[in-house]
Amino acid sequence: MAGQIFYRERQKVKDGSKTPRFRVAAVSGVDLKVYAGHLRKNELDQLASAVGAQLVELKGGGSKGLHK
Secondary structure (H helix, E strand, C coil): CCCEEEEEECCCCCCCCCCCCEEEEEEECCCCCCCCCCECHHHHHHHHHHHCCEEEECCCCCCCCCCC
16 A cells, blocks of 8 residues: 555635645655645645655645634
8 A cells, every 4th residue: 555645735825825835744654754844736746756655635624724
């Protein structure tokens, strides 16, 4: 079985900003350490293909960065 990389979209992302939008939440079955706080989707794709893992997107609660 291939490993899995679980990721989610960041909570506080502004529309149109050019900052990385994703965070790695967990890694299963792969010897991988992630030191970056936020990653772009194409960076996640490169990590997954390099280690032979599957990307799994976690669905959030739906607040979409509206923390008060």
